[in-house]
Amino acid sequence: MDVIQAIKERRSINFFETGKEISDEKVRELLELANLSPSSFNLQPWKVIVVKNPGRKKILRQCAFNQPKVDEASVVLIMIADPKGVEENIDRMLDSWQELGYMKPEMRETYMGMANNLYGTEDSLRRKFFAVKNTSLFAMNLMIAAKGLGLETHPMDGFDEDCIKKEFNIPADKIIPILVAVGYLKSGITLLPRAFRRKIDEFARFE
Numbered sequence: 001m002d003v004i005q006a007i008k009e010r011r012s013i014n015f016f017e018t019g020k021e022i023s024d025e026k027v028r029e030l031l032e033l034a035n036l037s038p039s040s041f042n043l044q045p046w047k048v049i050v051v052k053n054p055g056r057k058k059i060l061r062q063c064a065f066n067q068p069k070v071d072e073a074s075v076v077l078i079m080i081a082d083p084k085g086v087e088e089n090i091d092r093m094l095d096s097w098q099e100l101g102y103m104k105p106e107m108r109e110t111y112m113g114m115a116n117n118l119y120g121t122e123d124s125l126r127r128k129f130f131a132v133k134n135t136s137l138f139a140m141n142l143m144i145a146a147k148g149l150g151l152e153t154h155p156m157d158g159f160d161e162d163c164i165k166k167e168f169n170i171p172a173d174k175i176i177p178i179l180v181a182v183g184y185l186k187s188g189i190t191l192l193p194r195a196f197r198r199k200i201d202e203f204a205r206f207e
């Protein structure tokens with residue numbers, strides 16, 4: 001499937017085929033594709049919990065206001081935005097830029113300073129935005145990639161974040177922007193047509 005078709009055909013699926021497994025290899029393939037997403041300074045501040053155990057999905061469903069798709073989908077991905085992604089990844093990232101010739105060694109400190117200036121201190125609002133925007137791009141790429149792999153998805157922000165953090169042992173400083181349910185469309189279900197989209201001129205300005 002080409003990317004235009006994947007974008008056109010992706011839908012948020014409410015009815016998943018229950019009991020249909022996705023192998024860990026397939027989930028890894030999906031994560032590998034999503035992992036090619038762009039990110040600020042290539043800092044990749046995302047973490048993912050792959051929830052596939054039926055009992056764990058039930059607990060997640062309770063945290064997600066009892067949305068049935070949470071335990072009906074084959075797996076649900078808890079997307080975690082990590083504000084500490086800067087500290088965690090910057091050294092490896094700059095090493096790779098240096099090795100690959102993107103950056104001369106003498107520029108390392110300058111780049112380090114730039115990243116710290118751009119993304120603020122660890123607990124700043126700027127840092128939270130940094131983590132959430134990059135993790136959201138990761139999630140979007142994952143949904144398009146899923147379509148290409150023959151899978152369906154449903155993004156969700158209808159959940160109690162504190163409940164998920166407690167049940168899944170996620171540290172308080174992390175942010176959960178979105179859950180993504182992944183699976184297969186339940187057989188016999190026909191999707192309603194895609195709902196309203198605004199006209200381009202309502203939201204785009206050409207200058």
Ligand SMILES: Cc1cc2nc3c(=O)[nH]c(=O)nc-3n(C[C@H](O)[C@H](O)[C@H](O)COP(=O)(O)O)c2cc1C
Nearest residue numbers: 010011012013067154155156157158159178194195
């Ligand atoms: C960030 C985000 C959060 C969403 N949260 C929920 C949710 O909690 N429950 C739900 O049923 N749909 C949720 N949706 C799905 C939207 O309702 C859906 O994307 C929208 O209606 C457009 O439909 P489409 O994705 O099929 O084009 C969410 C979508 C996004 C992008």
